[in-house]
Amino acid sequence: MDRVLAALRAAAEPTRLRILCLCAKGELTVTELTQILGQSQPRVSRHLKEMCSAGLLERHQEGSWAFFNVAADGAISRLALSLLEQIPENDDALAQDLRRLEAVRALRAEAARAYFRENAEEWDRIRSFHVDDRQVEAALLSLVSGSPDTRLLDIGTGTGRMLQLLSPVVGQAIGVDSSREMLSVARANLAEPDFANCSVRQADMSQLPWPNASFDLVIAHMVLHFTDDPAAAVAEAARVLRPDGRLLIVDFASHDIEELRAKFAHRRLGFRQQEVDIWCSESALSIRSVKALEGDPLTVMIWESRKLPTVDHRPELIGDTVATWARGATL
Numbered sequence: 001m002d003r004v005l006a007a008l009r010a011a012a013e014p015t016r017l018r019i020l021c022l023c024a025k026g027e028l029t030v031t032e033l034t035q036i037l038g039q040s041q042p043r044v045s046r047h048l049k050e051m052c053s054a055g056l057l058e059r060h061q062e063g064s065w066a067f068f069n070v071a072a073d074g075a076i077s078r079l080a081l082s083l084l085e086q087i088p089e090n091d092d093a094l095a096q097d098l099r100r101l102e103a104v105r106a107l108r109a110e111a112a113r114a115y116f117r118e119n120a121e122e123w124d125r126i127r128s129f130h131v132d133d134r135q136v137e138a139a140l141l142s143l144v145s146g147s148p149d150t151r152l153l154d155i156g157t158g159t160g161r162m163l164q165l166l167s168p169v170v171g172q173a174i175g176v177d178s179s180r181e182m183l184s185v186a187r188a189n190l191a192e193p194d195f196a197n198c199s200v201r202q203a204d205m206s207q208l209p210w211p212n213a214s215f216d217l218v219i220a221h222m223v224l225h226f227t228d229d230p231a232a233a234v235a236e237a238a239r240v241l242r243p244d245g246r247l248l249i250v251d252f253a254s255h256d257i258e259e260l261r262a263k264f265a266h267r268r269l270g271f272r273q274q275e276v277d278i279w280c281s282e283s284a285l286s287i288r289s290v291k292a293l294e295g296d297p298l299t300v301m302i303w304e305s306r307k308l309p310t311v312d313h314r315p316e317l318i319g320d321t322v323a324t325w326a327r328g329a330t331l
């Protein structure tokens, strides 16, 4: 009861209800909220602090920026959503806030588009080396049978394309990427109401900021070739996967196009079946299917695996610790 009362108190103020409505439309920074609400930064920050302590909002730090969104899980999250349902969208103050939110998003989207424009040529050149993305996406969709309860993690989300593709078939879809610029592009791409169940975070694939067994489905689409330790990245993906959850790895079959190293920062020139087998078995993953989409000169592979139930009930393992443990684990 105390927690509910604290949450009700934290919401019982006009600016705070406005903040709750705005954060329900997507993640926002303090600066963006300040621009929309027309109030001073210290004042907005104070409101945000109270709302986070009461569990109405969640905050995550990305470099020097903090993002705020409505709490995703639990009783206080449900309370926040039911409060939001009581507020009509044509309320004068709210309608004005939503117009300002659109303007803020347009600025954000333009900055993201500018970044992407500068890099688009390189991306298109890589695309010309392999099968059409649509073929890969159709193959992926045929493998995913999600439900409203499915929690998806997209590792190395880039522009958020995988989140867009899979958001209709899962409950919650979260993308991580180490690049702040890519996350800006993803945020702009996911600003539509259709993608309200999607969010993104800055994180490195070798140290995912979630407890063990947090996700039902994890995808690593064209990202493992950027790491010099893919085994550790697979172990980390397996750690956050619940028993019987699925990992989909989409990457190139082993190739010899050195240019991808020099020009596109690829560390690894695709992967051999044997090495993927080893990473999976070391991480308690059982490979269920392997699909090869042949292109010229690159073949795109889709490895589908399931997390085996383990008897290990040790406390949370993160980053290097889990990679080390997973390498030594017996199945």
Ligand SMILES: C[S@@+](CC[C@H](N)C(=O)[O-])C[C@H]1O[C@@H](n2cnc3c(N)ncnc32)[C@H](O)[C@@H]1O
Pocket (backbone or CB within 6 Å): 155, 156, 157, 158, 159, 160, 161, 162, 176, 177, 178, 179, 182, 203, 204, 205, 206, 220, 221, 222, 223, 226, 227
């Ligand atoms: C080729 S893009 C693929 C994006 C997306 N998965 C897709 O296929 O549309 C690779 C992404 O991986 C991200 N990335 C590279 N190294 C990473 C790391 N160590 N941790 C997290 N993301 C990483 C890059 O920033 C980039 O956005």
